[in-house]
Amino acid sequence: MSEVRLRFAPSPTGYLHVGGARTALFNWLLARKLKGRFILRIEDTDVARSTQESVDAILQGMEWLGLDWDEGPFFQSDNFPLYREHVEKLLSEGKAYRCYCTPEELEAKREKALAEGRKPKYDGTCRNLTEEIPGKPFAVRFKAPKDGVTAFDDLIKGPISFNNEELDDLIIQRSDGTPTYNFTVVIDDASMQVTTVIRGDDHVNNTPRQILLYEALGYPVPKFAHVPMILGADKTRLSKRHGATSVMAYRDMGFLPEAMVNYLVRLGWSHGDQEIFSLEELIEKFSIENVGKSAGVFNPDKLLWLNHHYINESAPDQLAELLIPFLKEREVDPEGGPSLPAVVKTLQERSHTLLEMADGAVFYFRSDFDYDPEAVAKFLKPDVAPRYEALLAKLDSLNEFTHDAIEAAFKELCADQGIKMGQIGPPVRVALCGGTTSPSIYEVIEVLGKEETRKRITRALDSVRGG
RNA sequence: GGUCCCAUCGUCUAGCGGUUAGGACACCGGCCUUUCACGUCGGUAACAGGGGUUCAAGUCCCCUUGGGAUCACCA
Numbered sequence: 001m002s003e004v005r006l007r008f009a010p011s012p013t014g015y016l017h018v019g020g021a022r023t024a025l026f027n028w029l030l031a032r033k034l035k036g037r038f039i040l041r042i043e044d045t046d047v048a049r050s051t052q053e054s055v056d057a058i059l060q061g062m063e064w065l066g067l068d069w070d071e072g073p074f075f076q077s078d079n080f081p082l083y084r085e086h087v088e089k090l091l092s093e094g095k096a097y098r099c100y101c102t103p104e105e106l107e108a109k110r111e112k113a114l115a116e117g118r119k120p121k122y123d124g125t126c127r128n129l130t131e132e133i134p135g136k137p138f139a140v141r142f143k144a145p146k147d148g149v150t151a152f153d154d155l156i157k158g159p160i161s162f163n164n165e166e167l168d169d170l171i172i173q174r175s176d177g178t179p180t181y182n183f184t185v186v187i188d189d190a191s192m193q194v195t196t197v198i199r200g201d202d203h204v205n206n207t208p209r210q211i212l213l214y215e216a217l218g219y220p221v222p223k224f225a226h227v228p229m230i231l232g233a234d235k236t237r238l239s240k241r242h243g244a245t246s247v248m249a250y251r252d253m254g255f256l257p258e259a260m261v262n263y264l265v266r267l268g269w270s271h272g273d274q275e276i277f278s279l280e281e282l283i284e285k286f287s288i289e290n291v292g293k294s295a296g297v298f299n300p301d302k303l304l305w306l307n308h309h310y311i312n313e314s315a316p317d318q319l320a321e322l323l324i325p326f327l328k329e330r331e332v333d334p335e336g337g338p339s340l341p342a343v344v345k346t347l348q349e350r351s352h353t354l355l356e357m358a359d360g361a362v363f364y365f366r367s368d369f370d371y372d373p374e375a376v377a378k379f380l381k382p383d384v385a386p387r388y389e390a391l392l393a394k395l396d397s398l399n400e401f402t403h404d405a406i407e408a409a410f411k412e413l414c415a416d417q418g419i420k421m422g423q424i425g426p427p428v429r430v431a432l433c434g435g436t437t438s439p440s441i442y443e444v445i446e447v448l449g450k451e452e453t454r455k456r457i458t459r460a461l462d463s464v465r466g467g
Numbered sequence: 468g469g470u471c472c473c474a475u476c477g478u479c480u481a482g483c484g485g486u487u488a489g490g491a492c493a494c495c496g497g498c499c500u501u502u503c504a505c506g507u508c509g510g511u512a513a514c515a516g517g518g519g520u521u522c523a524a525g526u527c528c529c530c531u532u533g534g535g536a537u538c539a540c541c542a
Contacts, residue, residue, distance in 0.1 A: 010542090011541085011542045013541090043542060045541090045542080046541055046542065048541095049542085101540095102540095103539085103540060106539085107539090114468085117468070118469090119469055119470090120538065120539095121469095121538085139540050154472095157473085163470085166538090167470095170539095171539085171540050176540080178540085180540070182542090185542085200536095201472070202536055202537070202542095203536095204471065204536075204537080205471060205472090205536070205537045205538070206537085208471095226472090228472090228473080228535090229535080229536080233477095235534075236535095237535090266491090267479065267480095268479085270479080272490085273480085273489070273490040273491075274490090274491095275490080294472090294473050294535090295534085295535065296478085296480090297479075298478095299492065299493085301492055301493055302478075302492045304492090305492055306492090348505095349504070349505045349506085350504035351504085360503090421500090421501050422501060423501095424501080426501065428501080435502090436502050437502055437503045437504085438503075440502090441501065
């Protein structure tokens, strides 16, 4: 019984956001590193706010990132009898009690306490009631100790302790009979034998209450690791104002999951000076001890840099597959033109995202594009006509239509005509792609092929001649 | 406000008593060059403040300041 068991337990009230994804990733990495089990559990006790769409979105996000789970997904809503059983147990042992205070009464007390500068803590009105009040709705409260200290050694933050007098008697079962979060999370983690709880540090204040519950129930207390939150550029909690927060939105913006994983893991964790990690390396090198204690700012520029790195490293065939949806969005049919992997190859080192790559690829598949007016004014002057003609002739004479042969042809042409590359390159680029930005024209010509290249240069030639 | 947590370049971070405080992103220059980008070379830039402990403190302790989390019949 030395196997580590970790879990990711999101509540299905929205998509998988980057913070949750990082928490899931840390859990997954540790499970894989220690050859333990990774459990996925959906915390849907709040029936009103939980949706199936959210469950699907979370699963989809996990899959995109490559975070597979060994057990689950489990749903808390399937465990209600189990929770009820535990409530009964605590009740019968006198470790919990029925509270007949209404939410309205409690709210009034809370406001009064706040107004008088006291702590808004439950006053214990029903704590010592000896008899049940038949027919009156009640919630069940946990009878927490009034003194003493509850402490734990957080794997990330170190020793943390709370005076029990700060904790009040929390509600473990609502008056409608449903259990509350702090209770279900304890029952589930205990019954699933979770050994290490890695979660967001917004939960540290819940931890002592949960420890008390573990102890009251007679379950072993797991280890805790609270990971710091992710902030936006202005150091406030990351939100939509800062850009996308859903991991799937990053896929849609043309990011690779490898980049996302690499970025997320390095936000808060480090291994010396290393920046680039394959998944295998992460599993080998990840350790919870090296996760930092302080919150981190999400830096889109660095994500972009990593994404470029992974685009550059990826096989053109695979990128081509991933690029297709982006091309279709631009109403480009990749079937009808040059080889997509060949196109991809010319764009890899100059693309930070697949979206950028798609934008750069469009011209390959359209021959009827408009010329950029500025480029026309600058490069499509009458004196390029003879150069276009010479180029056409030169290309016709080529035995093999390869990058190197094409480059050689341009060199010869420059020598023949006594011109520099700068006098022929830009006009050719405009002819081929309509603007002044593109991959190397040798590559473009090779990928386009002789026939299409001819067509485009001829078209530009006509244009220059005023036709 | 109570409780809890945090604090090294603009950002992510290395550092685990003795360092010219290192790397990465971004930024600024040079080079490369048919454009854009890539690449490459170089540069600007940080230990929040104050007390201790110690021969020696970015590293240990305390205080201050600043930031954050949390105080529900939400999770």
